[in-house]
Amino acid sequence: MKKTYLFTPGPTQIPPDVVLAEASPMIHHRTSEFSDIFANVSEDLKYIFQTNDGEVFTFASSGTGGMEACVVNSLSRGDKAVVVRGGKFGERWAQLCETFGVTVVSVDVENGKAVDPDVLNDTIQREKEVKAVFATLSETSTGVVHNIEAIAKVVKGHNLLLVVDAISGIGVHPLMMDAWGIDIAVTGSQKGCMLPPGLAFVCVAKSAWGAIEKSDLPKYYWNFKKMQKALSNRTTAYTPAISLIMAAGKALAMIREEGIENVWSRHAKLANATREGVKALGLELFAGDASGNVLTSVKAPEGVNIDAGIKKLRDETGVTITGGQDELKGKIFRIGHMGYVNEFDIVLAISAVEKILYENGYKMELGKGVSRVQEILVG
Numbered sequence: 204m205k206k207t208y209l210f211t212p213g214p215t216q217i218p219p220d221v222v223l224a225e226a227s228p229m230i231h232h233r234t235s236e237f238s239d240i241f242a243n244v245s246e247d248l249k250y251i252f253q254t255n256d257g258e259v260f261t262f263a264s265s266g267t268g269g270m271e272a273c274v275v276n277s278l279s280r281g282d283k284a285v286v287v288r289g290g291k292f293g294e295r296w297a298q299l300c301e302t303f304g305v306t307v308v309s310v311d312v313e314n315g316k317a318v319d320p321d322v323l324n325d326t327i328q329r330e331k332e333v334k335a336v337f338a339t340l341s342e343t344s345t346g347v348v349h350n351i352e353a354i355a356k357v358v359k360g361h362n363l364l365l366v367v368d369a370i371s372g373i374g375v376h377p378l379m380m381d382a383w384g385i386d387i388a389v390t391g392s393q394k395g396c397m398l399p400p401g402l403a404f405v406c407v408a409k410s411a412w413g414a415i416e417k418s419d420l421p422k423y424y425w426n427f428k429k430m431q432k433a434l435s436n437r438t439t440a441y442t443p444a445i446s447l448i449m450a451a452g453k454a455l456a457m458i459r460e461e462g463i464e465n466v467w468s469r470h471a472k473l474a475n476a477t478r479e480g481v482k483a484l485g486l487e488l489f490a491g492d493a494s495g496n497v498l499t500s501v502k503a504p505e506g507v508n509i510d511a512g513i514k515k516l517r518d519e520t521g522v523t524i525t526g527g528q529d530e531l532k533g534k535i536f537r538i539g540h541m542g543y544v545n546e547f548d549i550v551l552a553i554s555a556v557e558k559i560l561y562e563n564g565y566k567m568e569l570g571k572g573v574s575r576v577q578e579i580l581v582g
Contacts, residue, residue, distance in 0.1 A: 205521035210552045212343035212498050212525060213371060214393040214400050215542035218457060221397060225450035232445055238437040240452050245434065247455035251373055251396070251463060252388060252406040254380035260430040262403045263444040266370035266391030267295065269403030272425035273337075273366050273387050274299045277411065279419045282334040285310060285326055285363075287318045287354070291344035291528055292368055296337040303420050308333070314345050314531065315500070317493040320353040327361050334414070335364035340372030341497040344528050346488075346537060348376055348495030355383040364414050370394060371497045373404075374458060375470045375541045386411040392447065394497070395470075397454045397542040401447050407431075470496040473540045473549050476579040480553040481538075483575035484560065484567050489535045498539040500527075501556075504565055509536050512559035522555045546580045 209216050230236050241261075248259040262268055274296075278284065282305050286297040289312035297307045310326050312318045318338070327333055336358045341348050351367055358365040367388040369378050374395025380388060385408065392402035407415070407427060415427050429440040458466055474496035478488060481501050489500035503509035503526075510526045510533055517523045527535040538552050553572040560567055 205519075207521045208523065208548070208551060209539070210522070210524045210548075210555075211539045212394075212537060213391070213539070215395075215397065215539060216544065216548075217399060218397055218454065218543045220457070221450050221454045224453035225399070225446045227446070227449050229445060232438065232443055237445065241439070241443070241448060242437040244448055244451045244455060245437075247452075247459060248404050248406070250459060251455065252380045252390075253378065253382065253463070254406055254408065257380050257406050257408045258431060258434060260405045260407065260427060260434065261439060261443065261448065262405065262425070262430075263401060263442075263447075264403045265400060266368075266389065266403050268425070269370075269389040269391065269405050270295065270368060271299055272403070272405055272422070272427070273389055274303060274305070275420040275422040275425055276418050276427040277335055277364055277366060277387060277414050278303070278305050279417055280304055282306070283308060283330065283332055284335045284337055285323070285330065285333055287323065287336070287338045287349065288312065289316065289318055289339065289345065289347060289349065290314060290342035292342055292370070293339045296339070296368065300337070315347060315490045315493065317347050317349050318354070320350065320357050323354060324357045324360070327357070327363070333361070333363055335366055337366045337368070339368040340376060340378060341369070341495045343371045343498060343537075344531070346490040346495060346498050346500030347493045348372070348497070351378065351385070352383050355385055359384045364411060371541065372495070374463075374466060375497050376495060377467055380406055380408060384410070386414075392451065395466075395541045396451070397457070398447060398450055401444050402451065470541060472580070473544055473546065474499065476546070476549050476576045477538055477540055477552065479579050480549070480572040480576040481556065484557065484572040497541045498537050500535050500537045502535055503533065504560070507560060507563045507565050509533060509559070512563050515562070516555055516559055520555070520558075522551070524552065524555065549580070550576055
């Protein structure tokens, strides 16, 4: 018998109560019943973005759709944007900007490293007429967390627009829209929000509306003005993903009940235990000191076909971790620990890593990683 356990960068495991909420009987979206649910979800979303004055728009899409919405609403033809490229999803910001004719100035960051705010500052000073900076909170392709607070200080010092991909970071790491002066941020449903894929949430601060009013890039479904008007009427501009929004009501209520600071602390504790567990096995963290609390990226040991081991583990046991992407394929593996994850999930995840390594001839003492995890968690 197989049981499914997801330790991936997304989608993540879903609480049973959230699954049940999604399975509720269908309702019509132009009713007071839906409006009440949607209004509560919208307020709870403001809580996880840590904003009082901002508005959160809900799109039926993946996180990438939300990212595209950020680009087409904040920029105009011929604008120049600085993009922090520190992995696959930093690169996606650049690709989206280029798709719409925006001039991109890249701050390239080595895989496994976090961006140096001073380098970002130098880049902005060197360039002329930059309108916006695009950055990533948690880069799931490498396991790196970037210091958005420090990035925000640099960007605000130049009076530029800051747009943040917080798709995997929200609900795991602090992201303070108001306190840090972030203009626009986007997240997705299938990460720390503990939901299935299919929703993108975009938080827009009042400070962003000057750029939004001037934007002339093409948009129809992604139009923030339409979404703002609909939100004022406690609904969406177009047919929403009703069942997912009903599920979001339950998931976000769970986050509120736990308390966002406690959610951040829980993820930090679980991430630390995971990192200590893999180090106890003689493995090296790929992201080192830049490792975030969303996932742990680990260098694959020499002589171990890590991708084959991951596939065998998934097929035979139902436990899923992931390998590297693009140039990191076969070189690293990643253990996700965000969302609906507790201490015993980490024990299981490290036990699964031990199984992969042991079956592939890696010299190690079985149970050593699990023992270290237990020491951290009960300490």
